[in-house]
Amino acid sequence: MKPILEISKLSKKFKINHEHQPYLSLRDSLTNLFTSKTTTEDFWALNDVSFNVMPGDTVGIIGRNGAGKSTLLKILSKITPPTKGKVIGRGRIASLLEVGTGFHPELTGRENIFMNGSILGMKKNEIQKNFDAIVDFSGVEKFLDTPLKHYSSGMQLRLAFAVAAFLENEILIIDEVLAVGDAEFQKKCMGKMGEVSKSGRTVLFVSHNMGAVKNLCKYGALLKNGKLESFGQIENVIDKYVNKEEFNNNNELLLNQLTNYSDEHFKINDFKIVQRNSDLLSNPFDVREEIELELNYSVLKDVYGLRIGYDIKTTDEQIVFRTFHDDASPQMADFKKGDYTSIVTIPAKLLLPKSYKIYFSIGIHNIRWIVYDKFYIDLSSTGVVGFNTAYGFLHEGVIMPFLNWKNTKN
Amino acid sequence: MEKIEFEIKPQSKFNLGVKELWEYRELFYFFTWRDVKVKYKQTFLGVLWAIFQPILMTILFTLGFGKMIATQTQLSIPYPIFALSGFLLWNIFSSGLSNAGNSMVANANIIKKIYFPRMIIPISAILVSIVDFIMAFIVFIPVMLYYKTTIIWQSIYLIPVSIFLTVLAAFGLGLFLSALNIKYRDFRYILPFFIQALLFATPIIYPINITGQGPFNWLMRLNPMYAPIEFFRSCFNGTIIQLIDITPSIVCSLCLLIVGVYYFRKTENYFADLV
Numbered sequence: 001m002k003p004i005l006e007i008s009k010l011s012k013k014f015k016i017n018h019e020h021q022p023y024l025s026l027r028d029s030l031t032n033l034f035t036s037k038t039t040t041e042d043f044w045a046l047n048d049v050s051f052n053v054m055p056g057d058t059v060g061i062i063g064r065n066g067a068g069k070s071t072l073l074k075i076l077s078k079i080t081p082p083t084k085g086k087v088i089g090r091g092r093i094a095s096l097l098e099v100g101t102g103f104h105p106e107l108t109g110r111e112n113i114f115m116n117g118s119i120l121g122m123k124k125n126e127i128q129k130n131f132d133a134i135v136d137f138s139g140v141e142k143f144l145d146t147p148l149k150h151y152s153s154g155m156q157l158r159l160a161f162a163v164a165a166f167l168e169n170e171i172l173i174i175d176e177v178l179a180v181g182d183a184e185f186q187k188k189c190m191g192k193m194g195e196v197s198k199s200g201r202t203v204l205f206v207s208h209n210m211g212a213v214k215n216l217c218k219y220g221a222l223l224k225n226g227k228l229e230s231f232g233q234i235e236n237v238i239d240k241y242v243n244k245e246e247f248n249n250n251n252e253l254l255l256n257q258l259t260n261y262s263d264e265h266f267k268i269n270d271f272k273i274v275q276r277n278s279d280l281l282s283n284p285f286d287v288r289e290e291i292e293l294e295l296n297y298s299v300l301k302d303v304y305g306l307r308i309g310y311d312i313k314t315t316d317e318q319i320v321f322r323t324f325h326d327d328a329s330p331q332m333a334d335f336k337k338g339d340y341t342s343i344v345t346i347p348a349k350l351l352l353p354k355s356y357k358i359y360f361s362i363g364i365h366n367i368r369w370i371v372y373d374k375f376y377i378d379l380s381s382t383g384v385v386g387f388n389t390a391y392g393f394l395h396e397g398v399i400m401p402f403l404n405w406k407n408t409k410n
Numbered sequence: 411m412e413k414i415e416f417e418i419k420p421q422s423k424f425n426l427g428v429k430e431l432w433e434y435r436e437l438f439y440f441f442t443w444r445d446v447k448v449k450y451k452q453t454f455l456g457v458l459w460a461i462f463q464p465i466l467m468t469i470l471f472t473l474g475f476g477k478m479i480a481t482q483t484q485l486s487i488p489y490p491i492f493a494l495s496g497f498l499l500w501n502i503f504s505s506g507l508s509n510a511g512n513s514m515v516a517n518a519n520i521i522k523k524i525y526f527p528r529m530i531i532p533i534s535a536i537l538v539s540i541v542d543f544i545m546a547f548i549v550f551i552p553v554m555l556y557y558k559t560t561i562i563w564q565s566i567y568l569i570p571v572s573i574f575l576t577v578l579a580a581f582g583l584g585l586f587l588s589a590l591n592i593k594y595r596d597f598r599y600i601l602p603f604f605i606q607a608l609l610f611a612t613p614i615i616y617p618i619n620i621t622g623q624g625p626f627n628w629l630m631r632l633n634p635m636y637a638p639i640e641f642f643r644s645c646f647n648g649t650i651i652q653l654i655d656i657t658p659s660i661v662c663s664l665c666l667l668i669v670g671v672y673y674f675r676k677t678e679n680y681f682a683d684l685v
Contacts, residue, residue, distance in 0.1 A: 014683070026596040074682065078418060078525035081679045087418040101523045106448045118440045119524055147451075 002090060003052035004171060004202050005076075009085035012046040012071050012226075045071040047226040048085070053204070053219075055091070055170070058197040060217035060234055061206045062241050067223040069206050073097060076173055076204065091170030091202065094121055098175065100160030105149035109140055109159055112148050116163045130166040137192075138162035158185055165192045171202045176209075190215070210238055211394060251281050251377050258360070258375045265303050266362065266370045269339070270296040271377065284380040287400070290348040293358065297342075299335045305365035306335045308342050312379070313357045320351075320398050322361065332365055349387075349402035352394060355380045424675060430527050437526055441534035445509075446541050460542035461549045464497035471615045483617050486647045488557045496614030498546055499642050502539045502576045503635055504605045509535035510584030511601050514592050518685035528678040529671075532588045536580050540573065554646070565645045572641035575663065579634035582667030585674040592684050593677070613639060631655070634663035 046068045053059055061069050074080045076087060077095035102119040103112050113134055117127040127134075135141050138159040140151070148156060174193070193216055197203045207213050213220065213234065220237030222230040230240045258268050272294040273280045285291045295308060309324035325342045326333045356379040363369040387402060394400070450457050468490055476489040485492055510532035514521065517531050554561070591597045609615075612635045621627040630636060637659035644651055 026594040029594070075418060078416075079522065079682045082418065082420055084420060086420075088414055089416045089418070090413060091415055093416065095524065098523045102520050104444060104448060106451050107444065111444075111447070115440055115444055118436055119520065119526065121434075121526070124436055 001054065004055040004057075004090045005053040005204075006088040007052070007076075007085075008050045008087075010046055010049045010072070010075060010082050010087065011044060011084040012068075012075060012080070013083040014043045014045055015040045016043050044226050046075070046082070049223070049226075049228045050085075051221055051228060051231045053202055055202055056200045057219055058203040058205065058217040060213035060220045060237075061204060061223065062208075062210070062213060062220060062237065063223035063229075066225075068226040069223055070097075070175070071226075072223065073173055073175055073204070073206060089171065092121075093171040093173065094167045094169035095173035096120075096164050096167075096175065097173075099164055100156060103148060103156065103160065106147055108147055109144045109151070112159065113163055116160065117166075120164065120167060121169065122167065126168065134162045134166055137165060137188075154185070161185075161189055161192075165189075165196075169201075171204070172196065173204045174206070176207045209394065210241075211391075214238060254375065254377055255281065258377075261371065261375065263300075263370050265299065265301050265306070265364065267298045267300060268295065268360075268371075269298060270294075273377070273379065281377070284382045287351045287353050287381045288348055291346050292343050293346065294341065294343045296339070298339050299337055302337055303335050303364060305332045305367065307333065307361075307363055307365060309361040310344070311359040311361050311373075312346075312351075313359055313376075314398050315355050315357065317357075318398060320356065324361075350399055351381060352398065352400045353381050354394070424672070426671065427527055427529070427675065431529060434526050434530060437530045438534055438537065441530060442537040442541070445534065445538045449538070457545055460545040464494060464501050464546050465549065467497050468494040475615065479616050479620070483620050485617065486649075487559055487643075491554060491557050491559050491646060492617070492643070493615055494550060494553060495643050495646060496612075496639055498543060498550060499572060499576050499639055500609065500612065500614050500635065501546065502536075502543045502573065503580045504609070505542065506536035506539040506577065506580035507584050507587070507605060508601055509538060510580065511587035511591055512598060514588045514681060515595070515598070515685065521685055522682050528681060529585070529674060532584050532674075533581065536577055536584055539580075540577065543573070559646055562645050562648050565648075568641045568645050572638040575638035575641065575660065576635065578667060579638070579663045582663065582665075582670035583634070585670035586666070589674045589677050589681075592681055608633075608635075612636065628658075631658045632662045634659055634666060637663070 049068070049072065061072065063069050071080070073095065074097070075082050076093070077097060078093075079095075079097075100116060102116050104115065107115060113131065114124070114127055117134075118124065135144065138155075138161070140155050140159050143151060143155065148159075151159070190212065193203075193205075197216055203216070205213065205216055217234045219232065220230070220234040221228060222237045222241050230237050255271055258271060261268065271281075272292075273285060274292040274294055275285045275289060280291070293310065297308070299306065307324045307326060309322060311322045312320045314320060323344060325344070357376040358379050359373060359376045360371045361369070361373075362371040387400075453459055455462070471493050472490050476493070479485070480489045480492075513531045513535040514528070521528065521531075587597055587601065591601075611630060612633050613630065618627065618630055618636070621630060637656040640649070640651055640656055643649065
């Protein structure tokens with residue numbers, strides 16, 4: 001049997017314009033004729049990527065943001081051409097880089113099903129054949145003849161996914177479209193996806209949700225800086241991804257900035273994230289165990305009311321909690337000139353195995369902030385996907401406390 | 411499954427992609443249908459706009475220049491019929507051109523997310539203006555009856571011919587502009603002026619013989635809209651069209667078509683990177 005997808009030496013180059021314009025204007029092109037050219041830099045979003053996919057395989061494509069996942073999907077979907085290399089496909093391909101492409105708010109639900117379906121490459125009679133099933137799956141039959149603009153976003157999403165779920169192409173390319181919607185609908189979608197992958201169709205799936213990837217895919221492809229880092233059984237690939245090397249963040253750099261910062265009252269000397277006695281500054285920590293944030297600093301003048309603290313935020317800047325060094329004390333702190341160390345413990349089983357940011361919040365009460373909303377350190381974490389390993393999903397929410405349940409049969 | 415269904419390579423050799431367009435033929439219908447529907451749904455007067463526009467233009471020019479032009483050039487049909495027949499066809503061209511020119515940018519979110527032959531978008535944008543034409547044509551009939559204009563029935567086939575030539579003219583230029591518009595957004599602003607200027611360089615509000623025999627007359631004959639308008643009017647005024655008279659216009663239209671299609675096909679691969 002020949003592979004259904006042969007990806008060989010695929011590369012894609014982008015030119016980065018250092019003047020950073022979203023698009024050219026004629027004037028710029030004209031002036032560039034006469035003046036020296038703006039400097040451009042080549043950037044290989046995808047670099048010599050090769051792998052084969054056999055019919056019926058489900059492949060999860062993982063990697064950090066900017067690793068080239070989206071570029072790979074866009075090339076496979078024929079949205080953008082590669083710079084080098086080629087892809088041979090032996091089946092009809094459909095890509096879902098977004099649900100609801102081509103939805104129009106003025107059209108009714110019914111009309112949008114046809115519009116969206118045909119943009120995705122379905123034939124009119126195919127849509128007609130599946131129409132009832134699509135409507136049924138989406139659960140919006142009451143609003144079929146209502147313009148889409150009156151739908152809630154959840155309803156729009158359900159309708160969009162329902163159309164996509166009935167694509168009959170042999171190869172399906174799915175971007176992280178499931179990361180939205182309520183939990184119940186997500187479950188329904190995952191169920192449908194599982195069904196699709198078991199029905200012998202070939203699926204390429206991109207996601208940051210390792211649980212979902214693990215559940216759906218047999219194989220994994222790990223991309224890093226445009227290169228294929230690893231390809232093989234999904235468990236092995238995820239392990240490689242989750243291990244320390246992949247999480248190589250730029251904390252060293254951030255810390256460098258932080259320790260270079262100085263104020264008339266205050267200077268940071270060092271910062272550590274400690275778990276099991278080792279400094280995890282550049283590595284993810286395990287949420288199942290406690291971690292310590294250790295700050296070494298110098299107070300340069302005697303100061304009354306100095307507070308050392310952190311804001312723990314999600315990667316989208318939502319604050320999870322704030323903590324200060326003197327939270328347990330009844331009065332304001334009186335610091336004498338000298339070197340200090342403050343250690344705070346974040347308890348085990350509190351955070352989700354996701355990424356967070358530690359913002360430094362250091363200030364003199366009622367006078368000024370010394371460091372606020374300025375410096376942060378990435379806090380990446382790993383650990384179980386959920387506490388109960390029978391399920392492959394992360395809980396909703398920004399934290400995942402391990403609470404005490406008592407379940408009895410009456 | 412041994413058959414190679416598709417191959418993705420860097421820049422493939424130039425081809426028209428007609429086969430692929432045929433495979434996706436249903437999309438023409440859906441895009442056109444969507445645009446027509448949305449257009450008529452979003453406006454209070456809906457379909458009436460398609461009718462008002464040429465009628466208002468005709469009234470305006472009839473009041474302004476009608477008498478003068480009619481006496482100076484010995485029109486064989488009443489001036490309102492003369493102008494309206496011109497505007498009906500002109501509207502296919504002008505709205506087709508501006509719709510097509512902006513169509514790629516307007517559909518950027520779809521272009522970035524899904525593949526289909528890109529040419530479907532500007533073509534559908536032009537097809538929308540044919541729907542407008544049909545609406546407006548229905549109003550043209552009572553106007554003709556009022557002015558007791560006779561239709562030359564043996565030339566009636568020239569109506570579809572003229573529509574076809576108009577679409578061809580709008581298509582070539584529209585493709586070119588829609589591709590340019592992606593790279594240089596300036597064209598969005600140039601386009602309305604361009605169309606306005608073209609209106610006065612086309613024998614719509616005045617007959618071509620008003621320009622005498624000078625070079626300007628010859629320039630006008632190169633206008634891609636000259637041939638379709640002459641064809642269309644000959645159904646009402648009974649002019650016998652000399653082939654030599656309209657050939658430059660058709661040739662010019664075909665040249666624009668070739669340039670437009672070539673430029674579009676050459677650049678369409680990179681649309682998603684640019685929008």
